[in-house]
Amino acid sequence: MKPRNLHVPSLFHHKATDQDAVCIRGVDGKRRMIYCGKHGSADVQSRYHQVLAEHLAGKLVLTKREATGVASQWPDVSQLCAQYLLHARRYYVDENGTPTGEVVHATYAFVQLRQMHPNTPTDRITIRDLLMVRQALVDLRDVDHKGRKAPNGLSRRTINDRVHRIKRLFRWGVEQGLVPGSVWHEVSALRGLPKGRCGVRDNPPVEAVPWSLVEETVPHLVPTVKAAVLTQWWTGMRPAEMLGMTRRQIDMSGEIWLYKPVKHKGTWRGRERLIAIGPKAQDILRPFLPLAPDAPLFSARAAWDEFRAAKRADRRTKETKQQRDRDARAERAELVSEFLDVDRYRRAITRACDAAKLPHWSPHRLRHAAGTRIAASDGIEVARATLGHSDIATTRRYAHGADAELAKRSAARHG
Numbered sequence: 001m002k003p004r005n006l007h008v009p010s011l012f013h014h015k016a017t018d019q020d021a022v023c024i025r026g027v028d029g030k031r032r033m034i035y036c037g038k039h040g041s042a043d044v045q046s047r048y049h050q051v052l053a054e055h056l057a058g059k060l061v062l063t064k065r066e067a068t069g070v071a072s073q074w075p076d077v078s079q080l081c082a083q084y085l086l087h088a089r090r091y092y093v094d095e096n097g098t099p100t101g102e103v104v105h106a107t108y109a110f111v112q113l114r115q116m117h118p119n120t121p122t123d124r125i126t127i128r129d130l131l132m133v134r135q136a137l138v139d140l141r142d143v144d145h146k147g148r149k150a151p152n153g154l155s156r157r158t159i160n161d162r163v164h165r166i167k168r169l170f171r172w173g174v175e176q177g178l179v180p181g182s183v184w185h186e187v188s189a190l191r192g193l194p195k196g197r198c199g200v201r202d203n204p205p206v207e208a209v210p211w212s213l214v215e216e217t218v219p220h221l222v223p224t225v226k227a228a229v230l231t232q233w234w235t236g237m238r239p240a241e242m243l244g245m246t247r248r249q250i251d252m253s254g255e256i257w258l259y260k261p262v263k264h265k266g267t268w269r270g271r272e273r274l275i276a277i278g279p280k281a282q283d284i285l286r287p288f289l290p291l292a293p294d295a296p297l298f299s300a301r302a303a304w305d306e307f308r309a310a311k312r313a314d315r316r317t318k319e320t321k322q323q324r325d326r327d328a329r330a331e332r333a334e335l336v337s338e339f340l341d342v343d344r345y346r347r348a349i350t351r352a353c354d355a356a357k358l359p360h361w362s363p364h365r366l367r368h369a370a371g372t373r374i375a376a377s378d379g380i381e382v383a384r385a386t387l388g389h390s391d392i393a394t395t396r397r398y399a400h401g402a403d404a405e406l407a408k409r410s411a412a413r414h415g
Helices: 044-056 077-091 101-116 127-139 156-175 181-187 211-220 223-235 239-243 279-288 300-314 321-334 342-356 364-378 380-387 392-398 402-414
Strands: 012-014 019-025 031-038 257-259 275-277
Touching: 019 044, 031 044, 077 101, 077 156, 101 127, 101 156, 127 156, 127 181, 156 181, 211 223, 211 342, 211 364, 223 239, 223 275, 223 279, 223 300, 223 342, 223 364, 239 342, 275 279, 300 342, 364 380, 364 392, 364 402, 380 392
Parallel strands: none
Antiparallel strands: 012 019, 019 031, 257 275
């Protein structure tokens, strides 16, 4: 009988942890993956030869966790993540009980951690483990925090946000008795990626949309969306603030209307938001004021009906049953709320840009345009009050083009 060839396991690069590893089957029949050190380091070969010698001698080669002796009494990372997400769905909700975007952001933030350390007890997580998770995020070419394709990798801000949420996870675990305090103390020492380092890209700043681009887009919008765009241009409101307007929330007793949204970005901090609506925006809003005090000014039903009417006007053939069924399914998907939401508002603008053969722009750039315009004409403090910022440093990010406008005026006057 021909003797069997002896199989010698070889080293391979475990990309998830950036270590060199070898897989062996011990005398107990279990398959083990033994890490030999950081990929490409000098001590990898010596550890590899040591593992082979023990394996060929018939000894049981233990993994790092098995070699530590007594099993940990702390929960593993997967259990910690699962319990935190259950907590987040109950804690991060608005006044209507609807989960906020924090739940989705946390779910994406924990994906890489759970892939690399699914069964690691929480008391054995070190700052080096978190560094390796961050490096995996730097090398990631999969999806960004909204589930969209990110072929050029995640941005520096996204990576720092995910690592910050992972550190927040361990802090919450300490509060709940699921993580030792020493682990939180160690991982909290990890600083964020600085700008211009580590080969990580930075997203370009959001710029104000020019009026020329808005003016060419507006004719291709349905009346409801057109009014929303022009209202946001003149008031500088956030898209969600504007789309949530009702007649009850607007004080129309004076020359300047005062709009106090029930829900806005700073509601959970206990802050109040008061938006002044001038004559130009009033002329736009007046035809859309409903009789019912709590009905939306920018109705999702009205926008949908206007969109379908425009489609029917352009139709050259008779509508078929299949098209009616398709439109009915689309209508059910669109009209989940009586208020027009931000995503559908953005898509309507994108369709209008495509129809006009113009570059795409987002509705949030209208707010930047208002901040730049007001800061250039009335000063940064007036822009801060109009945009509703508590910190003037935030307003400067919205009005970064105002300095250039002031410099041009100065050059024209004194240069």
